[in-house]
Amino acid sequence: MTSHEERFQALIDSEEKIESTDWMPDGYRATLIRQIAQHAHSEVIGMQPEGNWITRAPSLDRKAILMAKVQDEAGHGLYLYSATETLGVTRDEVVELLHQGKHKYSSIFNYPTLSWADMGTIGWLVDGAAITNQVMLTRCSYGPYSRAMVRICKEESFHQRQGYEILLALCRGTDEQKAMAQDSVNRWWWPSLMMFGPHDSASTHSEQSMNWKIKRVSNDDLRQQFVDMTVPQADYLGLTLPDPDLQWNEERGHYDFGSIDWDEFWQVVKGNGPMNRERLSHKIKAWDDGAWVREAAAAHAAKQARKKEVA
Amino acid sequence: MTESAIFSGGPQGMPIPTPDPHFAYVLRHADDNLVAAQRYGEWISYGPELEEDIALGNIGLDHLGQARSLLAHAASLEGRGRTENDLAMMRDERDFTNLLLIEQPNGDFAHTMARALFFDAYQVGLWQALSDSTDATLAGIAAKALKEARYHLRHSSGWLVRLGDGTEESHERSQRAVDALWPYTSEPFQPDAVDLAAAEAGLGPDPSSLESEWRSRVSAVLGEATLDVPTDPYRRHGGRSGFHSEHLGHLLTELQWVARRYPGLKW
Ligand SMILES: [Fe+2]
Ligand SMILES: [Fe+2]
Numbered sequence: 040m041t042s043h044e045e046r047f048q049a050l051i052d053s054e055e056k057i058e059s060t061d062w063m064p065d066g067y068r069a070t071l072i073r074q075i076a077q078h079a080h081s082e083v084i085g086m087q088p089e090g091n092w093i094t095r096a097p098s099l100d101r102k103a104i105l106m107a108k109v110q111d112e113a114g115h116g117l118y119l120y121s122a123t124e125t126l127g128v129t130r131d132e133v134v135e136l137l138h139q140g141k142h143k144y145s146s147i148f149n150y151p152t153l154s155w156a157d158m159g160t161i162g163w164l165v166d167g168a169a170i171t172n173q174v175m176l177t178r179c180s181y182g183p184y185s186r187a188m189v190r191i192c193k194e195e196s197f198h199q200r201q202g203y204e205i206l207l208a209l210c211r212g213t214d215e216q217k218a219m220a221q222d223s224v225n226r227w228w229w230p231s232l233m234m235f236g237p238h239d240s241a242s243t244h245s246e247q248s249m250n251w252k253i254k255r256v257s258n259d260d261l262r263q264q265f266v267d268m269t270v271p272q273a274d275y276l277g278l279t280l281p282d283p284d285l286q287w288n289e290e291r292g293h294y295d296f297g298s299i300d301w302d303e304f305w306q307v308v309k310g311n312g313p314m315n316r317e318r319l320s321h322k323i324k325a326w327d328d329g330a331w332v333r334e335a336a337a338a339h340a341a342k343q344a345r346k347k348e349v350a
Numbered sequence: 351m352t353e354s355a356i357f358s359g360g361p362q363g364m365p366i367p368t369p370d371p372h373f374a375y376v377l378r379h380a381d382d383n384l385v386a387a388q389r390y391g392e393w394i395s396y397g398p399e400l401e402e403d404i405a406l407g408n409i410g411l412d413h414l415g416q417a418r419s420l421l422a423h424a425a426s427l428e429g430r431g432r433t434e435n436d437l438a439m440m441r442d443e444r445d446f447t448n449l450l451l452i453e454q455p456n457g458d459f460a461h462t463m464a465r466a467l468f469f470d471a472y473q474v475g476l477w478q479a480l481s482d483s484t485d486a487t488l489a490g491i492a493a494k495a496l497k498e499a500r501y502h503l504r505h506s507s508g509w510l511v512r513l514g515d516g517t518e519e520s521h522e523r524s525q526r527a528v529d530a531l532w533p534y535t536s537e538p539f540q541p542d543a544v545d546l547a548a549a550e551a552g553l554g555p556d557p558s559s560l561e562s563e564w565r566s567r568v569s570a571v572l573g574e575a576t577l578d579v580p581t582d583p584y585r586r587h588g589g590r591s592g593f594h595s596e597h598l599g600h601l602l603t604e605l606q607w608v609a610r611r612y613p614g615l616k617w
Contacts, residue, residue, distance in 0.1 A: 083400065090395040094388060097608040097617040098435045099418050103411060106391060110407035113400055120400075155608055155617070208617050216615060321395070329398025331523070332459045335516025342515065 051252050056182035059125035067251055070244070071181050072126050073142070074253065076133035079119035081145035082112045084318050088152040089161060097155055104201050105158060111194045118190065122183040138323050140310070145169075147234050149312035156209055156216075156223035162202015164224075164231040164269070170195045171265045172235070180252035203272065210276045217277075224273070225281045232296075233304045235262040266294050371547040373427045374447070375554060376488060377437070378544065378590060379476075380420030381448035384438055385598070386469065387414035388605055389456055398459055405505060409466075412498040419491045439609035443592070443599045450589040451534035453598045457527065460513050460520065464527035466506035471567040472538045472560065473499040479555035488553065507571040514575025525577050532580040537587045539564070544590070 040048070043062045050057060057063055089109050096102035120130040136142040147165050152158070173195060176188040209220040236242055236258040248254035256264075266285075273280050284297035306312065390410025397403035421434040432440075452469055456462045477499050480492030513520040539561035541549070549556040572579050588594065 086395040086403070093391040093394055094604045095608055097612070097615075099384075099414065099421070099438055100435075101617055102387075102391070103414050103418070106394070106407055106411050106414065109394055110404055110411070113403045113407065116400055117404070205617070212615055212617075213612075215612065325396045325398070328396070329402075329459065331517065331519050332398035332402075332513070335520030336512045338516040338520075339512040 051180050054252075056185060057180050058182045066247070067253075068126055070248060070251070070253060071184065072123060072128055072133070074248075075119055075123045075126070075184055076128075076136070077143055077145075079116050079123060079133070080137045080142055081148065082116035082119060084144045084148045084322060085165075086112050086116075087318055087321055088148055088150070088314075089158060091152050092155060092158050095155070096158075101158075101205070108162070108198050108201060111198065115191050115194070118187045122187045125183045134326070138319070138326065140319070143308070144318075145234060146304070146307045146312060147230050148318060149307050149314045150226070150230055151314050153226070154219050154223055156206065156219040157227070159202050159205030159209060159220065160223040160227045162198050162200075163206055163272070164202075164227050165234070166195050166198040166202060167269060168231050168234040168265050170199060171261050171268070175254070175256045175261065178252075178255050184253075203276075206276055206278070210278065220276070221278055224278050228281050229299065229303075230307075232262055232266070232299055233307075235259075235265065237301070237304070263293055266296055270294050370427065371544050372485070372551070372553065373424055374544045375548040376420055376424040376427060376485075378447040379480075380417050380424055380437070381446050382452055382469075382473075383413040383417035383420065384605075385446070385448045385601060386452050387411070387417055388601055389452070389462075392456055393462065406462075409502050409505065412495075412502065416491065416495045416498070420488075423487050423491065435609065439606045440613075443594060443602055445592060446594065446598060446602070447590050447592055448598075449534070449537055450586055450595055451531065451537065453589070453595060453601060454531060454534065455597055457530075458523055459509075460523040461527040461530070463506050463509040463513065464524065464531050466502065467510050467568065467571060468531060468535050470499055470503035470506050471564050471571075474503050474567070475560040475563050476538075476555070476557075479560065483554055484552035503567075507574075510571055510577070511575045514572070514577040521576065524575065528572065528577055529580050529582065532582060533584050533586045535568075536561075536585045537589060540587055540590075542590055 044064065047057070047061070047063060047067075050061070057067075086109050089105060089112075093102065093106055093109065096105050120133070123133055124130060133142060137144065147168075152161070170192060173188050173192050177185055177192060179185040179188065206220050206224075209216040239245060239257045239259045242258055245254060245257060249257070270280065270285065282297045284295060286295055288295045307315070310316075387410050390406050390413065393406040393410070394403060397406055417438075418434055421437045425432050425434055425437055449469075451465060454461075454465055474496065477492045477496035481489055481496060483489040483492065510524060513524040515521070539557045541557050545554070545557050548554045569579055586595075
């Protein structure tokens with residue numbers, strides 16, 4: 040080990056944060072760029088499935104809450120792109136990688152939102168799973184990422200609550216409303232569990248990330264935490280989670296649950312989920328349609344700068 | 351108080367009285383903002399950059415907040431037990447009295463910004479005047495909304511200047527947008543019976559008194575944007591009497607369908 044590496048490892052070992060100005064191994068930097076950028080892409084692509092219901096929200100109060108939530112997600116995207124930029128890449132560069140399909144985003148957003156209840160379920164399960172992961176990331180060794188997570192987690196818990204409240208209203212409503220909630224949870228439950236990634240045994244990058252303290256808890260442990268937290272909440276709603284194997288295991292002190300359909304998981308990761316193509320083409324279209332606007336803003340700014348010079 | 355007060359506070363289920371001008375007056379401004387919010391909501395995730403998604407969302411939320419306050423106020427003036435949501439979701443196209451300008455489709459970004467400039471410049475003058483309304487609730491809503499409208503106007507005029515002055519393409523698109531929307535810019539200043547009754551009662555300004563300031567605000571921005579002020583004399587009115595363009599029905603279809611599919615439910 041070089042003296043650089045020793046110092047870096049010593050910082051990591053003593054739970055100190057690595058800052059953008061510190062020396063870091065190339066692999067650490069590359070891992071973080073990819074992870075934080077993909078996290079940012081997920082926030083931004085995640086605006087689509089929920090944006091899909093803004094104009095159709097059933098009441099004005101729900102519409103206001105949903106609009107504010109989707110806007111928060113855009114804000115999360117911005118913070119995270121800024122955190123990426125501390126590592127020496129630009130937002131445009133990583134967005135381009137997304138558009139080229141070289142960067143991914145959370146697979147959960149490749150499922151369609153088919154009823155108003157999906158706004159509830161996404162808040163409850165998807166933001167809930169995101170929080171489980173992000174609470175861990177507040178302890179990440181990279182300072183800018185961990186600080187962004189602290190800020191984002193506060194908003195995410197509001198997101199989860201508003202989602203749960205949507206479902207609560209449906210479950211206390213008519214049979215039709217309750218059926219809408221149940222159908223939604225049936226569709227989102229398994230994809231939510233997939234959000235934590237492959238089994239620890241199949242997860243190729245996990246070990247290095249754990250050593251670098253980018254990741255602090257394994258995929259399977261996070262998934263278990265999420266299941267343990269969520270089952271009582273589903274009971275309170277009076278909804279059934281679509282897993283016949285789900286049951287409390289006294290001995291383990293955890294819920295046991297059935298096995299995930301890993302074929303589906305890999306299909307969606309590879310781009311063959313129900314909405315992969317739509318999500319990406321929507322994103323690219325918005326970007327391309329906005330090109331003339333961004334060019335105009337740049338041209339105007341340049342003209343203003345020239346005027347200043349002359350003056 | 352106006353004559354209108356006679357009709358407020360009646361028990362639920364009574365036959366609908368002649369529309370109370372006070373109620374109608376508050377409702378038209380609520381409708382402007384509700385329709386504006388819906389149009390901004392359509393932009394989310396389609397913005398030219400992430401910052402703009404956030405800005406358009408913010409502005410939409412402001413209009414939605416204004417709409418909700420005004421609808422709640424209108425509902426209480428009416429006193430028939432209807433709520434903010436009943437007024438938003440259960441009225442038909444012909445019952446909406448928003449301006450034609452604000453129901454026009456988003457079009458490209460230049461279109462949305464030109465529409466916003468025209469509307470924001472109107473609202474700044476309107477809220478300013480309504481801050482002195484004899485209706486204290488309305489005055490309170492207006493005072494808060496005025497701050498928001500000033501920010502909206504800064505945003506839309508800033509963009510129109512950038513777009514007008516930017517590139518050849520952005521200049522052309524902006525001029526096209528300004529020309530297309532121009533026919534809808536005299537309606538806001540055309541008083542009808544409801545406006546005149548409101549002015550009489552000190553509820554709000556005579557809309558025609560807002561026009562010259564609007565004109566100078568808008569001309570200044572168009573000038574800085576190197577855009578021409580249109581000379582086309584064609585004008586389109588009708589929103590205030592529910593004689594809309596065909597666009598509103600589609601906007602309302604989206605806004606209202608869940609609420610109408612499951613009437614009377616809580617969400
Ligand atoms: Fe988020
Ligand atoms: Fe969220």
